[in-house]
Amino acid sequence: MNTVVNWTASLLALGMMLAGASRSYEVSPSQDDLPKVRGDCQSCHPKEARDWAESRHAAAWESETFAQTSRNRSLRMCLPCHAPEPILVKGFGEHPDLRAEERTHGIDCISCHQDANGAYHGTLGTKTDAHATVKNEKFGTVDMCATCHEIFGTVDWYKQSEWGKDPNGCVNCHMPVVERPIATGEGLPPRKARIHKFEGATPEMFQKGVKMEVAPRDGQLQIKMESVYVGHTVPTGPEYVVVIVEAQFLKGEQELAKRQTLLADNVAIDGSDTRLKPGERRVIRHPIPEGAEQVRVRVLHKRNRDLPDDKARVLYESTTAL
Ligand code: HEC
Ligand code: HEC
Ligand code: HEC
Ligand code: HEC
Ligand code: HEC
Numbered sequence: 001m002n003t004v005v006n007w008t009a010s011l012l013a014l015g016m017m018l019a020g021a022s023r024s025y026e027v028s029p030s031q032d033d034l035p036k037v038r039g040d041c042q043s044c045h046p047k048e049a050r051d052w053a054e055s056r057h058a059a060a061w062e063s064e065t066f067a068q069t070s071r072n073r074s075l076r077m078c079l080p081c082h083a084p085e086p087i088l089v090k091g092f093g094e095h096p097d098l099r100a101e102e103r104t105h106g107i108d109c110i111s112c113h114q115d116a117n118g119a120y121h122g123t124l125g126t127k128t129d130a131h132a133t134v135k136n137e138k139f140g141t142v143d144m145c146a147t148c149h150e151i152f153g154t155v156d157w158y159k160q161s162e163w164g165k166d167p168n169g170c171v172n173c174h175m176p177v178v179e180r181p182i183a184t185g186e187g188l189p190p191r192k193a194r195i196h197k198f199e200g201a202t203p204e205m206f207q208k209g210v211k212m213e214v215a216p217r218d219g220q221l222q223i224k225m226e227s228v229y230v231g232h233t234v235p236t237g238p239e240y241v242v243v244i245v246e247a248q249f250l251k252g253e254q255e256l257a258k259r260q261t262l263l264a265d266n267v268a269i270d271g272s273d274t275r276l277k278p279g280e281r282r283v284i285r286h287p288i289p290e291g292a293e294q295v296r297v298r299v300l301h302k303r304n305r306d307l308p309d310d311k312a313r314v315l316y317e318s319t320t321a322l
Contacts, residue, residue, distance in 0.1 A: 034046055034049055034050065035049050035050065035052075035053035035058075037049055037052070037105060037108055037109055038101075038102050038105055038108050038109065038110050039109060039110050039114070041109045043184075044130060044183045044184050044185070045109075045182065045183055045184075046184065047180070047182075047193075047196075048109070048182075048193075048196045049109075051195055051196035051197045052108075052109065052196040052197075052198075054197050055196060055197050055198040055199075056198060056200060057106055057107035057108075057198055058105070058106050058107070058108070059106060060081075060082040060083065060106035060107050061073075061082050061083045061103045061104055061105070061106040062104055062106065063082075063106075063303070065240070065303035065304040065307070066078075066082060066303075068304055068306070069238075069240050069304055070082075076098075079098045079103075080095060080096050080098040081095065081096065081107075081148040082106060082107070083098060083099055083103035083105070083106060083107070084096035084097065084098070084099060084107060084111045084148075085097045085098070085099045085111070086110055086111055086112075086113075086114040086115065086116075087111060087112065087144075087147050087148075088113075088114065088115040088116070088121060089115065089116045092138060092141075092143045092144045092146070092147050093143060093146065093147055094147070095147070095148075096111070096147065096148070099111075107148075112144075115134065117132070118131075118132065119132035119133060119134045120132070120133050120134070121133070121134045121135075121136040121139050122134075122135070122136070122139055123135065123136065123137065123139050123140060124182070124191055124192070126182070126191070128183070130183070140168060140171045140175070140194070141167045141168060142155060142158065142166075142167060142168070142169055142170050143167075145170040145171075149170075152236060152237050152238055153232075153233075153236070154232045154233075154236045154237070155232075157231075157233050157236065157277070157278060158170070158231045158232050158278075160278070161230075161231045161232065161278035161279065162278070162279065163231045164231070169231055170231070171194060173229070173231060174198055174199065174200065175194035175195055175196065175198065176194065176195050177192055177193070177194055177195075178193050178195060179191070179192060179193070180193050201235065201241075201301045201313065201315065202313075202315070203314065203315050203316065206234075206299065206301075206315035206316060207315070207316060208229055209227065209228065209229045209230035209234065210225055210226065210227055210228070210230065210234060210276065210299075210316075211224075211225070211226040211228050212224070212225055212297075212299070212316055212318070214295070214297045214318055214320045215320065216288060216295075216320070216322050219287065219288055220285045220286065220287055220288060221249075221285065221286045221287075221288050221295055221322070222283055222284070222285055223245060223247065223283070223284040223285075223286075223297055224281065224283050225245070225276060225281070225282050225283075225284070226280070226281045226282075227276050227277065227278055227279055227280050227281075228279075230276075230278055231278060232278060233265075233273075233275035233276060233277055233278070234263060234275060234276040235263060235264070235275060235301065236275070239264070239265045239266070239267075239268060239269075239305075240303065240304045240305055241301075241302070241303055241304075241305075242262060242263065242264040242301075242302050242305045243262075243263040243264070243275075243276075243299060243300065243301050243302075243315070244260050244261065244262055244263070244299070244300040244302070244309070244312070245260070245261040245263065245284060245297070245298075245299055246258065246259070246260050246261075246297065246298045246299075246300060246309075247259045247260075247284075247286050247295055247296075247297050248295065248296045248297075248298070249288065249289050249292040249294075249295050249322075250292065250293060250294050250295065250296060251291050251292060251293050252293065256289045256290075256291065256292050257289045257292075259286045261274075261284050262274060263275050263276055264305065288322055292322050293321065293322060294319055294320060294321050294322055295319070295320050295322055296317070296318070296319045297316070297317070297318050297319075297320070298314055298316065298317045299314070299315040299316035299317075300312035300313070300314060300315070301313045301314075301315050
């Protein structure tokens with residue numbers, strides 16, 4: 001059942017509430033260190049705002065690699081999902097329209113939470129004087145995330161994975177639950193809140209999702225990878241996004257050889273798809289060069305395959321004696 005507080009949140013109403021007598025919220029005293037977001041949500045939801053500011057959703061428009069691949073944001077078809085109008089207006093599953101204002105905020109609070117009446121959707125069923133809320137059981141489901149993430153096959157892979165039947169699978173892995181008050185103010189109870197960092201390709205997430213084992217065997221180096229906790233391929237996303245598994249053979253500080261294995265969606269290029277599938281175990285083997293004393297194995301993540309290696313994010317690194 002939807003509960004709609006029956007007035008529309010407008011700036012005027014908000015101004016009146018702030019000036020008014022009874023209020024159950026409180027604007028936090030020092031806000032200098034808070035990210036400014038459209039709708040000033042940070043003034044009452046500082047934790048969500050801080051976490052979101054670290055997320056890739058916040059970076060979706062300003063992202064250098066997005067600028068590179070979209071011809072400096074001039075390809076119109078590329079823009080809507082990276083700076084969308086609220087997705088609740090067209091509805092989950094419909095590609096959003098590009099918004100006119102504050103595009104640098106990328107996918108912000110309003111993009112996900114606000115509906116056509118200016119009310120904010122969630123699943124908690126809270127009521128507040130601060131703004132209208134709507135309890136929406138579909139909020140935070142795979143269908144919501146699929147609105148933008150479905151075009152790269154992430155959702156198809158998800159549905160075939162062992163988590164695929166969970167309607168909240170994406171948020172259960174990407175928005176961990178914490179019990180805490182969800183807004184500033186006296187006497188607000190702790191609630192089931194979700195961390196808004198949307199961690200994806202980070203070392204912590206990768207190492208939780210993919211078990212790595214490096215060992216020499218019969219004159220060869222074996223790198224074993226097992227996808228144990230990823231509900232889609234590694235990597236996932238547009239074909240620009242690649243992962244490289246690198247083995248650097250060393251004698252002291254001297255590099256004797258470097259071998260790289262690409263995990264990428266190359267279907268459009270040569271028909272191959274070398275991404276690691278959910279649940280897959282893979283062994284990468286390399287001959288060990290004469291005289292090698294140790295091997296440094298790294299997993300590199302690039303948001304644009306054209307980036308040089310030193311601009312890649314290191315998701316994993318280990319050094320093994322040979
Ligand atoms: C003036 C303070 C204030 C501002 C500004 C504010 N909120 Fe809220 N919001 C609250 C309070 C208070 C609650 C309810 C807290 C509770 O009952 O635990 C709430 C609840 C919510 C909920 C939970 C809905 C549910 O029941 O599941 C969402 C989502 C939300 N706000 C989003 C936003 C967004 C997005 C913005 C900015 C566009 C925003 N809020 C701005 C005070 C504010
Ligand atoms: C990509 C979409 C997305 C963006 C962007 C986003 N949220 Fe959320 N938000 C969610 C989801 C999903 C939930 C959890 C719904 C559930 O399962 O209860 C949520 C929950 C909340 C809640 C309820 C309490 C909690 O923390 O779970 C508040 C308040 C909230 N968001 C505020 C914000 C604010 C403020 C911003 C911007 C700084 C923001 N959200 C940005 C998707 C988003
Ligand atoms: C309005 C479109 C849109 C919606 C809705 C959306 N996302 Fe995203 N998401 C994006 C875009 C675009 C990026 C890439 C941002 C960038 O890096 O430029 C992204 C990035 C991410 C990342 C980080 C990837 C990385 O590189 O680390 C995660 C995790 C993620 N989204 C999870 C979710 C989840 C979970 C939901 C549903 C609650 C969701 N998204 C809803 C558009 C969306
Ligand atoms: C069982 C846990 C799990 C589930 C379910 C899951 N993910 Fe992930 N996801 C991960 C892990 C772990 C990573 C980090 C490894 C990686 O980079 O692929 C990740 C990475 C990502 C990334 C960054 C990918 C990249 O390579 O740059 C995005 C975007 C993402 N997930 C979106 C989603 C969406 C959307 C859903 C729901 C359809 C979802 N995830 C379901 C665990 C999960
Ligand atoms: C339907 C929504 C949608 C459209 C349209 C879209 N993207 Fe994205 N984009 C996403 C999502 C979702 C992600 C996050 C995927 C992931 O990491 O798994 C993303 C991630 C990216 C990334 C990697 C993250 C980053 O910031 O570097 C690049 C590059 C990118 N998109 C470029 C483009 C280009 C170029 C176009 C047009 C050809 C485009 N996108 C059109 C939704 C979209």
